[in-house]
Amino acid sequence: MRVLVTGGAGYIGSVVAGQLVAAGHDVTVLDDLSTGFADAVPPGATFVKGTLRDCAAEVLSDGIEAVLHFAAKSLVGESMAQPSLYWGNNLGGSLALLEAMRAAGTPRIVFSSTAAVYGEPETVPIDETAPTRPTSPYGGSKVAVDTALAEFARMYGLGAISLRYFNVAGAHPEAGRPGAGEAGSAVRWLGERHSPETHLIPNVLGVAQSVARGSGGHLTLFGDDYPTKDGTCIRDYIHVADLARAHLQALGACQPGQHRIYNLGSESGFSNLEVLAECRAVTGVDIPAEIGPRRPGDPAVLVASSARIRADLGWAPERDLRAMVADAWAATLAMAEPDRTP
Numbered sequence: 001m002r003v004l005v006t007g008g009a010g011y012i013g014s015v016v017a018g019q020l021v022a023a024g025h026d027v028t029v030l031d032d033l034s035t036g037f038a039d040a041v042p043p044g045a046t047f048v049k050g051t052l053r054d055c056a057a058e059v060l061s062d063g064i065e066a067v068l069h070f071a072a073k074s075l076v077g078e079s080m081a082q083p084s085l086y087w088g089n090n091l092g093g094s095l096a097l098l099e100a101m102r103a104a105g106t107p108r109i110v111f112s113s114t115a116a117v118y119g120e121p122e123t124v125p126i127d128e129t130a131p132t133r134p135t136s137p138y139g140g141s142k143v144a145v146d147t148a149l150a151e152f153a154r155m156y157g158l159g160a161i162s163l164r165y166f167n168v169a170g171a172h173p174e175a176g177r178p179g180a181g182e183a184g185s186a187v188r189w190l191g192e193r194h195s196p197e198t199h200l201i202p203n204v205l206g207v208a209q210s211v212a213r214g215s216g217g218h219l220t221l222f223g224d225d226y227p228t229k230d231g232t233c234i235r236d237y238i239h240v241a242d243l244a245r246a247h248l249q250a251l252g253a254c255q256p257g258q259h260r261i262y263n264l265g266s267e268s269g270f271s272n273l274e275v276l277a278e279c280r281a282v283t284g285v286d287i288p289a290e291i292g293p294r295r296p297g298d299p300a301v302l303v304a305s306s307a308r309i310r311a312d313l314g315w316a317p318e319r320d321l322r323a324m325v326a327d328a329w330a331a332t333l334a335m336a337e338p339d340r341t342p
């Protein structure tokens with residue numbers, strides 16, 4: 001299939017683009033490199049550098065059959081400081097993409113939505129029928145795109161699936177590069193390179209790396225007086241490779257005129273202290289940590305119910321927290337090394 005991956009130079013999009021190339025799809029990546037990296041685009045893919053607004057129409061006019069839409073700004077704090085940036089880029093960019101798809105007759109789209117659409121949940125695990133009450137322009141922009149997808153499905157027959165991810169973690173060896181995986185070939189890891197990095201696991205591993213190098217550092221956990229088993233916040237984590245697999249399954253499941261929503265999580269949350277313990281075990285580094293004050297707006301527990309996608313598509317996560325931390329650590333170490341890939 002001819003597939004457009006928007007945001008395919010970013011963390012998740014690059015892993016999915018690589019898996020699509022490896023599965024034999026004809027992949028075009030559209031990315032403005034605002035937070036992505038050209039070297040993350042799989043070699044087998046065509047890369048177009050540009051924004052959704054400027055380039056989607058031209059790229060789609062070339063016979064693309066499906067879109068995997070990752071391109072977005074995704075920092076909650078930044079969205080609170082610059083809401084217009086998020087409405088313009090995430091909603092405005094997505095509307096430009098949808099309009100270009102309508103004009104070109106592109107029939108299907110899989111969209112990266114987020115747990116942030118739910119805001120403070122009334123019940124956990126959170127299922128797809130929970131009310132959407134985003135507490136940030138970031139979450140608001142994703143709800144708005146979900147709404148637009150439902151309308152494009154109803155009015156123009158688009159086949160659309162929104163995947164609402166909880167916390168994505170881990171890394172994946174690059175697929176799609178000739179020779180990748182063969183004996184003696186260097187493994188290139190696709191992992192998180194966000195700046196600033198707001199996610200717990202890469203931040204804990206960053207401290208581990210700094211301590212291991214003798215540069216010091218420590219981690220601050222935000223609060224230990226939540227009503228949870230050890231007082232720290234509980235979050236649901238999903239390995240980026242499991243997420244990529246869900247995208248490929250969703251791509252095959254889009255039905256004309258339907259917009260479906262699926263949560264993606266593991267249904268079993270981990271506390272911040274449990275994540276810290278796992279990182280200490282994997283790295284062998286006694287990562288120093290202190291408890292700071294709570295962060296405003298942090299719910300105590302965010303855990304997904306993935307029952308709907310299990311029932312409809314037969315998807316289930318396969319990799320546990322140990323695998324996420326181990327792969328993220330391998331990527332952290334590899335990315336610190338000079339690239340020896342030919």
Ligand SMILES: NC(=O)c1ccc[n+]([C@@H]2O[C@H](COP(=O)([O-])OP(=O)(O)OC[C@H]3O[C@@H](n4cnc5c(N)ncnc54)[C@H](O)[C@@H]3O)[C@@H](O)[C@H]2O)c1
Nearest residue numbers: 007010011012031032033034035036051052071072074168
């Ligand atoms: N990482 C997570 O834990 C997580 C959780 C929930 C949802 N998501 C969603 O998943 C998607 C991918 O997240 P990520 O962590 O890989 O982020 P990322 O920042 O690594 O990737 C996003 C990519 O989109 C590109 N981009 C942004 N705006 C663009 C535009 N207007 N035109 C073209 N390219 C543009 C960026 O350059 C970047 O390469 C995002 O939509 C995000 O909201 C991520």
